[in-house]
Amino acid sequence: MMTMIDPEYLAFDIDGVIADTMQLFIDILRDHYQIDSVRYEDITAYRLDQCLDLDEKVLEGALKQILNGGYQVTLKAIPGAGSVLRRIGKTTGRILMVTARSEPGPLDDWMSNLLDGQYSSAKIVATGSHEHKTEILLAHGVRWFVEDRPETCELIKAAGIEPILFRQPWNRESMDFLHVESWLELQQKIVFP
Ligand SMILES: [Mg+2]
Structure with missing residues (x-):
């Protein structure tokens, strides 16, 4: 059966869904720690210490930078995320995002750029835990x-x-859920009014 999603009742995680946070992690490793051995496809577990052979201090430092925004490289959006979210904002008046970060931090400004005129429809809830x-x-x-x-x-x-x-490469094993490979595929499952 084809899934048809009502955008009024749809919400989003941010890291790994809207924001390409793992690519940011790789870019921080290269730019701030001179480590260029990690490839996106190497990240086969959500817990980075379980799939990458990195010094604990490097891992902690890079993760802290991601949360605080202390990096020179640019956090990119996952392709298609911006246009689909803006369309949801336009048609429903609400873009709900729920992150396990304890505060949006640098994501706030970043999201305001991504959503452009639709940022006023955005609500980011930072729960502090999964x-x-x-x-x-x-x-x-x-x-x-x-x-x-x-x-x-x-x-x-x-x-x-x-x-x-x-x-994503870190969730390939999970076959039990509805899933999408891209924002294009997600958009095709949404019924816009
Ligand atoms: Mg995530």
Whole structure:
């Protein structure tokens, strides 16, 4: 059966779905730590310490930079994310994003650029943990949530929300959920009014 998503009840994770955070991580490694051995396809687990052989201090330093915004390189959007989100903003008046970061930090300005005129429709909720996403989604009446972390998909599915796994090298093993390979594919499943 074809999935048809009502954009009024759709929400999004940010890192790995809207923001190409893993590419940012790779760029920070190269630019700030002179490490150019990590490829995107090498990131086969959400936990970076489980799939990459990196010094603990380097890993922690780079992750801290991602959260604080202390980097020279540019965080890119995943192709298509901006146009689909702006279209959702235009048609529903609300773009809901729920991140496990404890604060949006640099994402706020970044999102304002990406969403352009639709930024006023945006709401970013920073839960501080993966486990708290479910209650936020339920409180906002969300029925579909686009997410790249399989464990979070499990949690929200158990709460009756339909996870849409955004395919990435670190979630190839998870076949149990609805999934999309791209924003183009996601857009085709959304029924715009
Ligand atoms: Mg994510």
